[in-house]
Amino acid sequence: MGIIETRHLTHDYQKIDEDGKTQVSCRAVDDVDLDVSPGQFIAILGHNGSGKSTLAKHLNAILLPTQGTVYVDGLDTRDAEKLDAIRQRAGMVFQNPDNQIIGTVVEEDVAFGPENMGVSPREIEQRVEASLKTVDMWEYRKHSPNRLSGGQKQRVAIAGVVAMEPMCIVLDEPTAMLDPVGRKEVIRAAQKLNREKQVTIILITHYMEEVIEADRVIVMDQGKILMQGTPREIFSRVEELKAHRLDVPQVTMLAHELRKSGLPIPEGILTVEELADAISPLVNHTESKKG
Amino acid sequence: MSIKIEHLNYIYSQGTAYEKQALTDINLELPDGQFAGVIGHTGSGKSTLIQHLNGLIKATEGTVYYNGENIYAENYVMKDLRSRVGLVFQYPEYQLFEVDVFTDVCFGPKNLGLPKEEVEKRAYEALRQVGLKEKYFKKSPFELSGGQKRRAAIAGILAMQPEVLILDEPTAGLDPRGRDDILEQIARLHAERGITVVLVSHSMEDIAKYVERIIVMEKGRVRFDDTPKKVFEHDRELEQIGLAAPQVTYVMRELKNRGMDVDLCATTIDEAKQSILRCMAGRG
Numbered sequence: 074m075g076i077i078e079t080r081h082l083t084h085d086y087q088k089i090d091e092d093g094k095t096q097v098s099c100r101a102v103d104d105v106d107l108d109v110s111p112g113q114f115i116a117i118l119g120h121n122g123s124g125k126s127t128l129a130k131h132l133n134a135i136l137l138p139t140q141g142t143v144y145v146d147g148l149d150t151r152d153a154e155k156l157d158a159i160r161q162r163a164g165m166v167f168q169n170p171d172n173q174i175i176g177t178v179v180e181e182d183v184a185f186g187p188e189n190m191g192v193s194p195r196e197i198e199q200r201v202e203a204s205l206k207t208v209d210m211w212e213y214r215k216h217s218p219n220r221l222s223g224g225q226k227q228r229v230a231i232a233g234v235v236a237m238e239p240m241c242i243v244l245d246e247p248t249a250m251l252d253p254v255g256r257k258e259v260i261r262a263a264q265k266l267n268r269e270k271q272v273t274i275i276l277i278t279h280y281m282e283e284v285i286e287a288d289r290v291i292v293m294d295q296g297k298i299l300m301q302g303t304p305r306e307i308f309s310r311v312e313e314l315k316a317h318r319l320d321v322p323q324v325t326m327l328a329h330e331l332r333k334s335g336l337p338i339p340e341g342i343l344t345v346e347e348l349a350d351a352i353s354p355l356v357n358h359t360e361s362k363k364g
Numbered sequence: 365m366s367i368k369i370e371h372l373n374y375i376y377s378q379g380t381a382y383e384k385q386a387l388t389d390i391n392l393e394l395p396d397g398q399f400a401g402v403i404g405h406t407g408s409g410k411s412t413l414i415q416h417l418n419g420l421i422k423a424t425e426g427t428v429y430y431n432g433e434n435i436y437a438e439n440y441v442m443k444d445l446r447s448r449v450g451l452v453f454q455y456p457e458y459q460l461f462e463v464d465v466f467t468d469v470c471f472g473p474k475n476l477g478l479p480k481e482e483v484e485k486r487a488y489e490a491l492r493q494v495g496l497k498e499k500y501f502k503k504s505p506f507e508l509s510g511g512q513k514r515r516a517a518i519a520g521i522l523a524m525q526p527e528v529l530i531l532d533e534p535t536a537g538l539d540p541r542g543r544d545d546i547l548e549q550i551a552r553l554h555a556e557r558g559i560t561v562v563l564v565s566h567s568m569e570d571i572a573k574y575v576e577r578i579i580v581m582e583k584g585r586v587r588f589d590d591t592p593k594k595v596f597e598h599d600r601e602l603e604q605i606g607l608a609a610p611q612v613t614y615v616m617r618e619l620k621n622r623g624m625d626v627d628l629c630a631t632t633i634d635e636a637k638q639s640i641l642r643c644m645a646g647r648g
Binding site: 120121122168222223246249250252253254255279318319320322323324326327330331334336345346348349352353355356 | 509542612614615640643
């Protein structure tokens with residue numbers, strides 16, 4: 074069974090005027106079926122307003138469906154009695170590193186989640202240590218969060234979720250406000266959790282280089298799933314991505330352009346190595362002809 | 365006409381326990397009409413540097429000249445400088461505060477003491493320049509999307525009609541479409557009005573695409589200051605200071621390593637493509 078299943082998930086935002094009447098209703102997520110198996114690394118792409126954050130917020134019952142159903146490890150998110158169980162299974166990390174840290178010391182912040190779950194003090198200690206080590210922030214355990222860099226703060230936020238030992242972590246643009254180094258640190262932490270602890274990761278991002286190692290990429294547009302597949306399948310559809318003004322990694326774009334110019338280069342090139350591998354035999358071939 | 369910085373040093377919280385040298389011996393000249401990029405790791409001093417350019421921060425040592433005048437001179441009118449050198453902060457949308465977008469954009473020119481008619485004319489023009497449609501003018505800034513808010517905030521600076529426009533990571537946190545829109549509009553402003561633009565960015569791909577000069581900051585000093593091509597030749601050193609060259613530069617390097625005679629200076633997709641095709645044609 075999947076860790077996350079949505080069936081015909083639809084969500085409408087309503088704008089309510091001063092008299093409490095609905096003025097406008099806007100469909101943010103439109104009939105989405107999503108299945109995520111345990112241990113997968115899923116990346117969700119899409120523009121602002123494409124519905125990806127709204128979708129994400131359904132995965133730990135911050136939002137409830139207007140229509141359709143969301144199951145987290147088989148639990149229906151509309152079942153209010155299961156709310157704690159759902160949030161323990163699916164943790165969430167948000168975009169702004171300054172909005173999600175509450176403790177005055179790093180280790181206290183990480184302990185907050187398990188404390189609220191009623192975990193014993195000794196186990197809290199163990200969990201705090203393990204999760205801070207996973208995100209490489211153990212040496213900062215006694216620091217004040219407000220003096221950390223953005224990437225470090227985000228990793229503390231991830232540790233806080235990890236300490237609750239969730240099966241699944243949803244990261245909603247965790248790197249959007251970070252510099253390139255901070256971005257890499259956060260993505261590396263998510264990949265490590267996925268590989269070493271088999272935590273299911275759902276990563277929402279605008280940065281293409283962050284999705285090329287995902288098991289599956291989902292592209293959202295106007296509340297619907299526009300494309301779905303492996304990174305290679307998705308990035309083979311350059312023209313479609315461009316038509317929706319989505320980014321394509323520079324190396325994929327260059328490969329695509331060369332292909333359009335007549336060079337026999339396959340679509341879906343994702344790394345510098347792959348492109349070089351595709352180009353260099355062509356040169357050797359022409360050289361040998363000449364010789 | 366230019367901005368000139370001579371032997372600039374800046375120390376934060378001088379004389380306290382938190383004293384920190386943020387900038388060390390900076391010497392730069394920004395000629396009129398240049399499109400320059402400033403890159404550097406977080407904490408390298410980029411933001412501190414640009415806040416000197418319109419006098420928001422006063423140098424601990426050294427001098428800043430605007431059009432040949434020392435801005436620290438006793439009789440220098442700082443207010444004048446701030447209307448000529450427009451600074452768009454990071455996340456400028458946090459500074460939107462008026463009841464509607466149009467009024468917000470009017471705030472700057474109004475404070476310059478311009479007549480109402482001129483203020484509104486400038487506000488219209490600025491909003492048009494950033495590509496914000498008229499239907500948003502009377503909306504509360506908080507009803508706009510992230511990219512629209514950002515554009516409204518930039519319009520607020522443009523309405524002052526600055527001679528120099530400095531933008532501190534104007535595309536941070538935006539989606540690819542919002543990012544491209546804003547950068548294209550800035551490039552167009554630079555081309556059409558000839559204003560000097562200083563763009564602070566983390567994205568090497570963006571920088572490579574738009575600017576004619578890159579200033580690389582590291583630990584409060586200028587590490588490199590040259591054309592993008594020359595700067596990106598130092599890809600190893602850039603990596604050591606937490607930066608990187610654009611991805612295509614690495615493709616070219618790899619091809620060169622494999623014996624192809626490609627142009628190592630290619631920094632954009634188009635340049636790389638031309639060079640690879642030329643190389644193929646030459647050999648075939």
